[in-house]
Amino acid sequence: xxxxxxxxxxxxxxxxxxxxxxxxxxxxxxxxxxxxxxxxxxxxxxxxxxxxxxxxxxxxxxxxxxxxxxxxxxxxxxxxxxxxxxxxxxxxxxxxxxxxxxxxxxxxxxxxxxxxxxxxxxxxxxxxxxxxxxxxxxxxxxxxxxxxxxxxxxxxxxxxxxxxxxxxxxxxxxxxxxxxxxxxxxxxxxxxxxxxxxxxxxxxxxxxxxxxxxxxxxxxxxxxxxxxxxxxxxxxxxxxxxxxxxxxx
Ligand SMILES: [Zn+2]
Ligand SMILES: [Zn+2]
Numbered sequence: 584x585x586x587x588x589x590x591x592x593x594x595x596x597x598x599x600x601x602x603x604x605x606x607x608x609x610x611x612x613x614x615x616x617x618x619x620x621x622x623x624x625x626x627x628x629x630x631x632x633x634x635x636x637x638x639x640x641x642x643x644x645x646x647x648x649x650x651x652x653x654x655x656x657x658x659x660x661x662x663x664x665x666x667x668x669x670x671x672x673x674x675x676x677x678x679x680x681x682x683x684x685x686x687x688x689x690x691x692x693x694x695x696x697x698x699x700x701x702x703x704x705x706x707x708x709x710x711x712x713x714x715x716x717x718x719x720x721x722x723x724x725x726x727x728x729x730x731x732x733x734x735x736x737x738x739x740x741x742x743x744x745x746x747x748x749x750x751x752x753x754x755x756x757x758x759x760x761x762x763x764x765x766x767x768x769x770x771x772x773x774x775x776x777x778x779x780x781x782x783x784x785x786x787x788x789x790x791x792x793x794x795x796x797x798x799x800x801x802x803x804x805x806x807x808x809x810x811x812x813x814x815x816x817x818x819x820x821x822x823x824x825x826x827x828x829x830x831x832x
Contacts, residue, residue, distance in 0.1 A: 594615055594616065596613065596616065596638065597615040598611040598615070599614055603661070603666070608665055608666070609663070610656050610658045610660070610663055610666060611638075611661055611663040612660040612662075613634050613662045615634075616634050622634075622659045625637050632646075635652050635661065636652050638664045639667045639668070643664065647669045650670060650671065651669070651674075653667065653668050653669065653674065653678070688713070689711060689718070692738060692753075693711050694721050694753045695738065695753045695801065697721050698722065698752075698755075698764070699757055704719045722756065733754065733755075735752055735754045735766060735803055736752075736753050736754040737751055737753055737754070737804075742802070744796065744797050747806055749797050749802040749804055750779075750802055751799070751803075752775050752776075752802075754775075757800075763801075764801060774793060775803045776803045776805075776808045778803075779803045779804070779805045779808075780793075780805040780808055783805045791812065792810070792815075793816075794808060794809050794810070794811035794815060795808050798823055
C-alpha cells in the first residue's frame with residue numbers, strides 16, 4: 584500500500600462573517616471543519632489543532648509554546664485571527680469562570696457521574712466545564728477516604744420500579760470492578776447500601792446477600808434493599824435478564 588496521503592490532505596478553511604457583539608469587527612464562524620470540544624479543528628502535520636490557532640499562525644507566525652487559544656470574542660466557532668490571541672491556561676480558565684462559562688463546582692449529579700464514569704478526569708472536566716482538578720478532587724474525596732467514617736450523601740432520583748425514589752450515592756466511589764458504592768467501616772470495606780440498611784434495621788444478617796428491589800446499583804435507600812439468600816439473588820438476576828448463562832441451555 585502506498586501512503587494514504589489523501590486522508591491527511593488539508594481541507595480549505597471557509598467561514599461566514601457574523602456580527603460580533605463584543606468587538607467591532609465580525610466573527611468568522613468556521614463552516615468547513617468539524618468540531619472537537621466545541622471548536623473547529625484541523626490536522627496540521629498530523630496534529631489536530633484548532634482552526635483558530637491555525638488561522639492565527641497564518642498571520643502572526645508560529646504559535647508560542649504551551650499557550651492556549653484565547654478568544655477575545657468568546658465565540659468558539661470564530662477563526663478570525665484578530666479575535667484570537669495566545670493566552671495562558673490559567674488566564675483562560677479565569678476568564679471562563681468570570682463569564683460563567685466554566686463552573687467552579689460539580690453538582691451532586693455530576694459527582695455521581697464522575698464516580699461511575701470510565702472517562703478520564705480530563706475528559707470529564709471538559710464535559711462538565713470545570714477544571715481537571717475539580718474532577719480529581721471529587722473522585723479522591725469520595726474514593727480514597729482514609730480514617731474515620733464519612734457519612735454517605737445522596738440525591739433522590741425517581742425510581743420507575745418502586746413508588747419511592749432511589750437514593751443515588753454521591754459521596755462514595757465505585758470502581759471498575761465493583762459497581763456498588765462502598766464505604767470503609769472500621770477496616771472493612773462494605774457496600775454503602777448495606778451500611779444504610781444496618782443503620783436503620785440493625786446488623787446485616789450473616790451470609791446473606793444484598794438484593795436491590797430497584798435494580799439500581801447506585802441506590803442506597805434502605806427501603807430498596809433487603810438481605811436475601813444467594814439463590815434468591817440469582818433467581819432475581821435471571822428474571823431481570825442480567826444473568827448470563829455459561830453455555831448450558
Ligand atoms: Zn470572533
Ligand atoms: Zn432504589
